[in-house]
Amino acid sequence: MTVRPIVSALRKHKITAWLVILEIALTCAIVCNAVFLISQRLQAMAMPSGIAEQELLAIDVANLREEPDAKARVQEDLAALRAVPGVRQVSLAGLVPLAGSEFNTEVKLDPAQKTASLNAAMYTGENLLATLGTRLVAGRELQPEEFRYADEVSKAFAGGDAQEQGVPHTLVITQAMAEQLWPGQNPLGRQIYFRSVPIRVVGVVAHLARGSNLALGGDYSLVLPIRELVKEGNSFLIRTAPQDRARVMQAALAALKARNPHRVILASRNWEQIRAEFFQNDRAMAGLLVGICVALLLVTALGIFGLASFWVAQRRRTIGVRRALGATRGDILHYFQTENFLLASAGIVLGMVFAYGINLFLMHRYELPRLPLAYLPVGAALLWGIGQLAVLAPALRAAAVPPVVATRSV
Amino acid sequence: MFGYYLDLALRSFSRHKALTGLMVLAIALGIGTSMTTLTVLHVLSNDPLPGRSQMLFYPQLDPQDLDGYRPGVEPPGQVTLIDGMNLLRAHRAERQALMTGGSVPVEPPRGDVDPFFADARYTTADFFPMFEVPMRYGRAWSAADDQAKARVAVISRSLNDRLFGGRDSTGQLLQLGDSAFRIVGVLDAWRPSPHFYDLHIAGSYARAEDVFLPLQSALDAKLAINGSISCWGGYAVGQLATAPCVWLQFWVQLDDPAQAVGYRSFLEHYSQEQQALGRFQRPLNVRLRNLMDWLGYQRVVPSDVRLQTWLAAGFLLVCLVNTVGLMLAKFMRRNDELGVRRALGASKRALFAQLLVESGVIGLSGGLGGLLLALGGLWLVRQRPTDYAALAQLDAPMLLVTFALALGASLTAGLLPAWRACQIAPALQLKEA
Numbered sequence: 001m002t003v004r005p006i007v008s009a010l011r012k013h014k015i016t017a018w019l020v021i022l023e024i025a026l027t028c029a030i031v032c033n034a035v036f037l038i039s040q041r042l043q044a045m046a047m048p049s050g051i052a053e054q055e056l057l058a059i060d061v062a063n064l065r066e067e068p069d070a071k072a073r074v075q076e077d078l079a080a081l082r083a084v085p086g087v088r089q090v091s092l093a094g095l096v097p098l099a100g101s102e103f104n105t106e107v108k109l110d111p112a113q114k115t116a117s118l119n120a121a122m123y124t125g126e127n128l129l130a131t132l133g134t135r136l137v138a139g140r141e142l143q144p145e146e147f148r149y150a151d152e153v154s155k156a157f158a159g160g161d162a163q164e165q166g167v168p169h170t171l172v173i174t175q176a177m178a179e180q181l182w183p184g185q186n187p188l189g190r191q192i193y194f195r196s197v198p199i200r201v202v203g204v205v206a207h208l209a210r211g212s213n214l215a216l217g218g219d220y221s222l223v224l225p226i227r228e229l230v231k232e233g234n235s236f237l238i239r240t241a242p243q244d245r246a247r248v249m250q251a252a253l254a255a256l257k258a259r260n261p262h263r264v265i266l267a268s269r270n271w272e273q274i275r276a277e278f279f280q281n282d283r284a285m286a287g288l289l290v291g292i293c294v295a296l297l298l299v300t301a302l303g304i305f306g307l308a309s310f311w312v313a314q315r316r317r318t319i320g321v322r323r324a325l326g327a328t329r330g331d332i333l334h335y336f337q338t339e340n341f342l343l344a345s346a347g348i349v350l351g352m353v354f355a356y357g358i359n360l361f362l363m364h365r366y367e368l369p370r371l372p373l374a375y376l377p378v379g380a381a382l383l384w385g386i387g388q389l390a391v392l393a394p395a396l397r398a399a400a401v402p403p404v405v406a407t408r409s410v
Numbered sequence: 411m412f413g414y415y416l417d418l419a420l421r422s423f424s425r426h427k428a429l430t431g432l433m434v435l436a437i438a439l440g441i442g443t444s445m446t447t448l449t450v451l452h453v454l455s456n457d458p459l460p461g462r463s464q465m466l467f468y469p470q471l472d473p474q475d476l477d478g479y480r481p482g483v484e485p486p487g488q489v490t491l492i493d494g495m496n497l498l499r500a501h502r503a504e505r506q507a508l509m510t511g512g513s514v515p516v517e518p519p520r521g522d523v524d525p526f527f528a529d530a531r532y533t534t535a536d537f538f539p540m541f542e543v544p545m546r547y548g549r550a551w552s553a554a555d556d557q558a559k560a561r562v563a564v565i566s567r568s569l570n571d572r573l574f575g576g577r578d579s580t581g582q583l584l585q586l587g588d589s590a591f592r593i594v595g596v597l598d599a600w601r602p603s604p605h606f607y608d609l610h611i612a613g614s615y616a617r618a619e620d621v622f623l624p625l626q627s628a629l630d631a632k633l634a635i636n637g638s639i640s641c642w643g644g645y646a647v648g649q650l651a652t653a654p655c656v657w658l659q660f661w662v663q664l665d666d667p668a669q670a671v672g673y674r675s676f677l678e679h680y681s682q683e684q685q686a687l688g689r690f691q692r693p694l695n696v697r698l699r700n701l702m703d704w705l706g707y708q709r710v711v712p713s714d715v716r717l718q719t720w721l722a723a724g725f726l727l728v729c730l731v732n733t734v735g736l737m738l739a740k741f742m743r744r745n746d747e748l749g750v751r752r753a754l755g756a757s758k759r760a761l762f763a764q765l766l767v768e769s770g771v772i773g774l775s776g777g778l779g780g781l782l783l784a785l786g787g788l789w790l791v792r793q794r795p796t797d798y799a800a801l802a803q804l805d806a807p808m809l810l811v812t813f814a815l816a817l818g819a820s821l822t823a824g825l826l827p828a829w830r831a832c833q834i835a836p837a838l839q840l841k842e843a
Contacts, residue, residue, distance in 0.1 A: 015830065016742075019735035023728055030724045037717075064515040064525050065588050066632075106478075115478045154649070195643065232513055232527065232634050264515065264525055277795075284794060285714050292443070292721055296728055299436050303732035306432055310739040358724075366713055 006339045013311070017343060020307060024347025024383055027300045029354030032379035033362065034289045036371050041286040045279045047218055049097045050174070050207025052133030053271035054242040055088075057249050058096050060266040061256060062232040070229045071149060073260075077230065078126075080259055081238060084251045089239040091131035094124035094150065094228045095211045096235050097221075098271075098278040102211025107222070108193045109181065118180055118217060120173075121210035124150065124226035129172065129205065131237045137175055139188045139203035146170050146225040153226055157195065168225045172203035176219035192222075199224075212278075232266065245270055297382065301390040308336065308394035319398055320405030329399040336395035337388060344387035348380045355379065411760075412767065419768035422744070429740060430772065433733050437776025437820055440729030442783025445804075445812045447715070447722040449784065450791060452808055453801045454615070454711045458602040462542060463701040467662050467670060469497065469677050472695035473654070473684070474642050485695050486640060487708070488610075488656040493684075498534060502676045503662035504669070505540040509533035510658045511611045511637040512628060514621050517585040518573050528569060529611070529636070530621040532628035538564070538595075540663045541607065546570075548580035548595035551624055559626045563591035569620040570596045584621070589631040591623060603801055604710050606701060608659050610638035613797035614710045674698045726819070733772075733823045741765055741831035748834050758832045765828035766821060773820020777813050784812065 010017045067073055074092055081090045095102055106116035126147055129136070148156075148166055156166030171192075178187035178201070191198040208221040228234045236256070240248040253268060269277075276283075312319075319332055359371040423430040457463050471493055472485035489497070494508040512530040537543070538550035547570075551562045563584050570579050583590045597618075604614045623633070629651070641655035650657060664670045677696040684690040699707060741748075748761055756764075784804065791802040804812075 015826070016735055016738050019731055019738065023731045023735065026724065026728045026731065030721070030728070034721070062515065062527060064517060114476070262525070264527055266527060280795060281712075281714060285718075288718060289721070292725055295439055295443070296725060299439060299729055299732055302432050302436070303735055306429055306736045307739050309429075310736075310743060314743060362717075366717060 003338065003342065006335065006342060010339065010342070016307065020304065020343050021347040021350060023300055023303055024344055024387070025350035025354055027296050028348050028351025028379045028383050029358055030296060031293050031382060032351070032355040032375050033358045033371065034293050035378060036359075036375050037368070038286050038289045038293075040368070041282040041289075044214070045275075045282050045286075047209060047214070048207050049209040049271075049275075050132075050134050050205065050219070051097055051209075051271075052239060053275065055133065055239050055245075056131075057238040057240065057245060057252070057268070057270050058093075058099065058274065059236040059238070059249075059252060059256065059268045060232075060234075061230055061236060062264050062266055063230055063260070064262045064264060067230075071227075074227075074229055077236070077256065077259060080255045081236060081252055084238075084248060084255055086240050086244040086248045087238055087252070088241075089127060089131040089237075091125045091127045091237045092228045092230065093128055093131075093235050093237050094226070094233070095121060096237065096274070097132070097209040097211060098274055099235070100212050100278060101233070102213060104210070104213060104216065105194070105222075107177075107181070109191075111193045111196045111198075113193075118177065118220055119213075120177055120217070120220040120222045121213070123208065123221055123223040124228055125234075125237070126227045128223060128237070131239050132208070133239060134205040134208050136172075137204050137206050138186075139172070139201070141203060142170060142172060142223065142225040147227050148225065149227045150229065157197070167197050169197075169199055170202045170225060171199050172205060172223040173201055174208050174219050174221050175204055175206055176217070177222065178204050180217070180220070230263070297386050300383075301386050304340065304387055304390035305394065308340065308391045309397075312336070312394045312398040315398070316401055316405055319401045320403055320407075323401065323403035324406040332401070333395050333399040336391055336398055340387045340391040340395075341384065344384050348383055351379065351383070352376050411763070415764045415767035416771065418764055419771050422740075422768060423771075426740060429736060433736050433772050434775045434779060436729040436732050436736075437773060437816065437823075438779030438783055440726035441777055441780025441812065441816050441819070442787060443722040444719075444726045444815065445780060445784035445808065446787030446791065447719040448811070449788060449804055449808045450715055450798075450802050451711065451719050453803070453805075454604070454715055454798055456603055456801075457702060458604060458606045459541065459701065465663050465665055466540070466701040467503075467664050467673070467698050468701070468704045469660055469662060469673070470697040470699075471677065471681055471684075471690075472692045473656070473690050475654070475691050477642060479692055481693075483695075485697055486656045488638065488640070489658050489660045490654065490656050491651050491658060492689075494658045494660050496680070497660055500676070500680070503664055503673055505536040505663040506661065507534045507537040507540055508625060508658055508660050509537060509607065510625070510635055511608055511619070512623075513634045513636045514623075515587040516569075516573075516621070517587075519582070519585070520573070523572070528620040529616075530623060530628070530633070531608075531619040532623050532625040532633070532635075534625050536663075537607075537622070537661075540661065541602070543600055544598035546596045546598040547578040548593070550595050556624050556626060559630050560624060561589060561591045561627055561631070562594045562624065564595040564597060564622040565593055566597050566618065566620045567599050586621070586631070586633065589633070591627070597622075603798075604705060606705060606710075607661060608637060609705075609708050609710060611636060614708075615796075615798035615801060670698060670700075730819055730823050733820065734826055737769055737772075737824055738827035738830060741827045744831070745834055748831060752834060761832035761834075762828050765831055766824055769820050769824020769828065770817065773817050773824070774813075776820060777816020780816055781809070781812050 078090050081087055102121045104119055105122050107118050107120050108116050129141055148168055152166040182190060187201050187204055190201050207219055209218055210221055238248060238252055249268060253265060362368045470485040471489060473490055473493055498506055498508050510532050512532050513527050514530045515525060516528045517525045534556050535551055535553045546567055550564055555562050570576060579593050579596060582593050584593050600618050602618060605616045639655055639657040641653060643654045664673050677698060678694060681690055681694050681696055788802045788804060792799050
């Protein structure tokens with residue numbers, strides 16, 4: 001099949017041909033960028049949290065009135081939860097991964113440092129790491145004797161006394177944070193500073209996702225040996241077997257309620273719910289992008305189909321003449337298929353330029369990364385495929401035109 | 411003439427049903443998605459207090475130490491309690507209010523309602539007149555109540571419905587944990603959107619709070635604070651009243667530009683005074699944005715919504731190019747008919763008008779379809795669990811925009827094909843036929 005006659009035929013329909021090329025180009029450009037955006041969202045949604053999500057429950061509780069013996073009551077609450085059949089670990093946490101809020105802190109390696117090295121989410125809670133199920137990759141866990149109560153800690157820090165007993169002196173950090181602070185070195189035994197107080201790294205966990213501000217470094221988290229009290233913003237965490245979750249949740253809620261009727265359960269969730277809620281906007285956006293891509297490809301396919309049908313109808317006599325002069329049905333079919341391939345190719349080349357332009361615009365306006373080149377062939381293949389599919393029916397109709405048409409006048 | 415052209419257009423449609431349907435569908439899809447996203451963008455970019463917003467200003471100071479200082483950096487988006495109280499007492503604006511978000515444990519007076527936590531706003535008296543908050547029963551508290559740390563409360567209409575069955579509850583006691591507050595006022599339905607006076611609470615489009623308390627009274631009662639707290643100089647949360655932390659919003663009302671200029675120089679003067687005292691360490695850095703500028707600076711409209719609008723615009727463009735192509739092909743196919751009409755004396759102008767009527771009809775039908783799709787699209791948006799879901803409603807201006815867009819788009823799309831088609835020479839077509 002030679003290309004030259006097709007091109008000269010297209011020259012007769014310059015505007016229409018250019019319109020098809022433009023439509024394919026725009027579709028290709030938008031689809032390339034949309035697929036890239038979808039992959040970005042899916043990647044965000046697949047972010048590892050580093051915790052045993054399948055085994056964890058979170059219950060947010062707040063007391064209506066202040067309790068005089070709050071510290072003792074927390075221990076009793078935790079004991080009551082531990083007594084629920086099926087419960088493996090419990091903790092009262094000051095921050096929960098991906099739950100939508102967080103307490104974060106600037107990390108400095110030197111008290112005189114002017115600009116912080118990084119911003120990390122701050123985890124607190126007795127027995128927190130064992131409950132969350134993080135994987136320790138170096139060093140050790142925080143020991144019970146290292147723990148202080150949260151109110152004592154803030155009083156000690158406000159007093160500004162570095163040697164004060166109320167201040168914690170050890171912490172556990174994530175691998176990502178260790179690598180950022182001390183690239184290629186052993187982080188164990190090194191110190192970071194809170195105001196003028198040095199705190200020593202005693203352990204490193206593989207991953208621990210932040211509570212909300214993933215943009216600050218999704219895996220920059222630190223765990224301090226601080227005991228929490230029951231208050232709004234803190235959560236009871238329960239680790240159990242995946243299949244026991246529903247039953248344990250019910251029993252745990254009943255146990256907490258029975259211990260103190262003057263408290264309010266603000267939320268009770270498992271990590272499927274927490275994760276779904278945290279990424280709901282990303283999921284919706286990905287869904288919308290998929291919808292737009294499908295609609296775009298459909299409209300483009302219908303457009304190609306409509307135009308090809310027109311051209312076939314318009315060229316019935318020419319086709320008849322060609323058939324009468326010896327062209328086979330296959331020749332006619334291939335003619336229209338090649339024509340479509342040429343138009344699609346021109347559109348794709350133009351579309352790559354557009355795609356790059358749109359990506360530059362998005363990078364500038366929405367701080368998105370550069371479009372990887374691998375997305376371009378994907379877009380190209382999609383549009384070639386769509387084009388060939390759309391032109392098939394009109395091309396078959398053209399191939400079915402009998403040679404006798406040539407002898408008839410219109 | 412128009413009636414005749416319309417008749418011709420309808421005849422042409424019935425001859426090419428599938429093709430006409432395709433063009434209408436393409437325009438409807440493009441318009442539908444564009445209108446859905448534009449409407450969402452429109453309601454999210456809303457002015458929460460039309461007519462007053464240009465008089466409301468949000469002062470910013472920079473009380474931070476030199477850690478992490480870079481020249482040109484914006485001052486924090488909130489104020490410390492010390493600065494807030496100083497500015498409040500200085501009383502240099504028409505009205506001013508210092509506020510923060512909170513959460514209060516509500517113990518209902520009736521036994522049949524379980525205790526619950528409600529969102530609260532701890533603020534000073536000018537909040538209500540300054541933001542024109544509608545009152546259903548009673549009144550707001552006074553500056554004297556602020557001074558006296560009076561245990562008084564204003565509650566929302568929905569909380570009043572829930573606790574008191576909608577009756578006038580002024581004078582009743584509201585038990586919030588260990589403290590009791592006397593209800594002095596009940597709001598009428600009020601949902602400023604965005605939640606402009608504090609953008610850090612549960613999303614920028616959250617509902618207004620249910621309980622309003624005098625700031626000093628709430629702090630005195632040690633009620634929980636909600637919102638963004640940002641501290642410097644090390645770990646210091648816990649002693650918020652004196653700690654170097656910003657966690658309050660401060661709003662002022664300045665009635666004319668001269669007042670705004672005056673207030674700005676007051677802020678500069680105040681900062682210099684604080685520098686001299688050694689409290690402020692950074693170079694002079696104040697801002698005084700009005701409400702809409704503040705919302706713009708805070709990028710209150712989610713970037714996803716903007717991205718969606720661009721995406722929909724791109725989709726509409728493809729749909730239009732598609733329609734231009736199809737219409738061109740369709741008009742060119744009618745060379746015979748148009749040639750005959752030319753030969754029978756129809757001018758180029760007449761043919762052009764006829765073809766434009768035809769494309770206009772397609773556009774309007776597409777617009778109508780697009781409107782239905784947009785209504786469906788907005789319904790889908792309202793089903794989402796976002797804080798702005800309930801706001802996604804089509805209003806009259808957006809309805810007009812829909813039709814203008816549909817008609818404009820399809821006439822533009824019809825222009826080129828119609829012009830091309832009416833360039834036909836009459837004789838040539840007659841010969842061939």
